[in-house]
Amino acid sequence: MSPAMLALGAGAVIGLALGALGGGGSVLAVPALIYLLGFTPVAATTAGLVIVAVTSAVALTAHARDGQVRWRTGLLFAAAGIGPAVLGGALAARLPDTVLTMGFAVVAAAAAVRMLRSGPVARGPVEPRPGRAAAAGAGLGAVTGVLGVGGGFLAVPALVGVLGLRMRAAVGTSLVVITVNALAALSMRAGTADGLDWAVIAPFAGAAVLGAWDGRRLSAKLSGPALQRVFAFALLAVACLMLLDTVV
Known part of the structure; x- marks a missing residue:
């Protein structure tokens, strides 16, 4: 199969994940670019950020039209995470690849288990709490900086x-965070875009x-708990594959 056909197939899957689940794009994009399309890890990370930034921005407009974006909360998350993301990126440069891969897998698995064990989500309007949003966004930014992903699977x-x-x-709302994080990361990777x-x-x-x-339309047809379960099981699958990759 030609690289262009592989790119079209992988892109469609990643778009569905971002549109329906608000995350998973970076988790899927980078391995697809490396293992299917022969990119180096550095080039795959940069290309993945380009793809995720463009796709999440487009998906964001569709969700915004449906009234499913909490702009204040999303922008607080994104703004609070920019500084920690930069510091996390500096730390990541000092860590072995195996440690980063295992850390990524553990965090993904923990997030999945939390979602599977959580009770019913809130049904009424939720008033944003700036302090909690900023604290969670800073923590998310730090983890995102270390692991080098858009952050939707944690957001x-x-x-x-x-x-x-x-x-x-x-x-x-997570698409706001993904878009900002991806653009911020790209601004620090200008030198890796050549070639x-x-x-x-x-x-x-x-x-x-x-x-x-299509993913946005799919999310409108499924209930919140169903989406939550799909997202959680997808994270568990990614975590297991990454753990296997570190031990085999």
Whole structure:
């Protein structure tokens, strides 16, 4: 199969994840770029951020039109996490790849277990709490900086479990965080964009954008608890695969 066809297929899957679940794009994009399309880890991380930034921004507009974005909470999360993300990125440069991979897997598994064990999400309107949003956003930014991902797979559980947002609102609001985090990370990676294969990245991103629209429609058809379970099991699968990769 040609690289362009592989890029289209992988992009569609990642777009569905971002559109329906508000996360998982970075988790899927980087391995796809490395193992399916032959990118180096550095190039894959940069290309993945481009793809996730574009796709999450497009998906965000659709969720905003549906009234499922809590802008104040999302912007507080994003703003509070920028500084810790930079510091986390500096720390990551000093850690072995195996430690980072295992840390990523453990955090993903913990987030999944928390979502599976949590009770019903809030049904009524939730008033944003600036202090809790800022604290959770700073913690999320630090972990995002260390692990090098957009952060949606952690933002959704935090928005549901810490701030009590309904699942659909958490999905939409997490896209604010993902977009800002991805753009901030890209601003620090300008030197790694040289030599990227845009003939692969462009169809990858295009398919992801189309997939995100379908994912948004899918999220409207499923109940909040169903989305929460799908998201949690997806995280557990990723965590198990990454743990196996470190020990095999």
